[in-house]
Amino acid sequence: MPAIKVKVKQTVLVMDLPKSVDALVAKVRNYALNVKNNPLLFSTLTPIYSVVNTACQTLVDAELAFKNGTGLSGPRDEAEIAVRNLGNNWGSQVQVMVRNTVGLDAQNTLIQAFGGRAKVNGVFNKPLFSGVNTSAGAVTLKKRKIPGGTNEYMISYDAGLTWSMLFATHLNEIPVSGLALKSSPLFRTRSTVGLVQGGWIMIEVYIEK
Numbered sequence: 001m002p003a004i005k006v007k008v009k010q011t012v013l014v015m016d017l018p019k020s021v022d023a024l025v026a027k028v029r030n031y032a033l034n035v036k037n038n039p040l041l042f043s044t045l046t047p048i049y050s051v052v053n054t055a056c057q058t059l060v061d062a063e064l065a066f067k068n069g070t071g072l073s074g075p076r077d078e079a080e081i082a083v084r085n086l087g088n089n090w091g092s093q094v095q096v097m098v099r100n101t102v103g104l105d106a107q108n109t110l111i112q113a114f115g116g117r118a119k120v121n122g123v124f125n126k127p128l129f130s131g132v133n134t135s136a137g138a139v140t141l142k143k144r145k146i147p148g149g150t151n152e153y154m155i156s157y158d159a160g161l162t163w164s165m166l167f168a169t170h171l172n173e174i175p176v177s178g179l180a181l182k183s184s185p186l187f188r189t190r191s192t193v194g195l196v197q198g199g200w201i202m203i204e205v206y207i208e209k
Contacts, residue, residue: 010109014117014124015091021063021080025056027115028087032056032161034115034202035090037188041199043115052086059083063122091116105177113199129189131205138177139205141187145172148200149191156186163188179207189202 018024032049035042059079081144094114099106108125111118118125128144143151153166153174166187167174179185188202 009104009120011067011111011125012119013091013095013098013111013114014119015087016117017084017087021059021076024080024083024087025060028083029056030054030202030204031087031090031115031118034113034200037111037160037200037202041110042094044097045090047086052083052090055079055083055086059139087209090114107186109199112201115202127203129187129203131203133179133205133207134175134207136209137179137181137207138175138209139179139185139187139207141174141176141189143172143189143191143201146193149193151189151191153187153189156188157183158160160186181207181209183207 016027020028029052035045035049035052046144057161059076059082061078062071062079066076094111094116098110101107101110104120108118109128112128117127126144129142131139131141134140141153143153150168150170151172152168153176154163155166155176156163166176176187184204184206186202186204188200190200191198
């Protein structure tokens with residue numbers, strides 16, 4: 001009898017680091033904000049998020065100086081390489097954490113809490129938390145159901161500096177209205193089951209309607 005081949009499901013973190021400097025800074029700053037939001041979950045990551053934020057600001061300054069003609073391309077290029085290396089370094093550490101995490105759902109949660117995308121055997125997983133600008137000034141938030149969980153939903157209008165509570169509910173789909181046109185609020189959610197709190201998962205939604 002031929003041996004039965006069992007296909008092992010492997011979850012991989014996809015970083016998606018952009019090529020442009022502005023998009024790269026925005027992406028890595030998003031990772032840093034997620035790490036700051038989940039200090040216990042990402043307590044082992046090195047360097048700490050403030051170091052990454054400082055590197056991002058150095059790149060922003062170097063890029064501006066280069067565009068204004070007051071700086072050279074060399075420092076800008078060095079700053080860009082530093083930010084990419086920091087982002088990829090974090091990504092490698094998170095991938096190790098994923099490998100040491102039991103269960104596909106838990107692995108997917110860890111990756112989205114970091115701000116990345118999860119692939120299982122080459123196929124992207126459906127996000128655990130998403131938001132869509134469904135109508136004028138309104139967003140519908142959807143979260144995967146956690147059995148027995150109470151979901152907290154929060155919003156930030158200042159890039160994650162401060163957060164305001166929206167709802168604490170068992171619902172997994174909620175509407176949010178009154179959002180300004182062309183704004184980009186951040187939303188975050190976590191589930192609590194009994195005395196166990198999950199990590200925050202954060203998304204940004206551009207209000208185009």
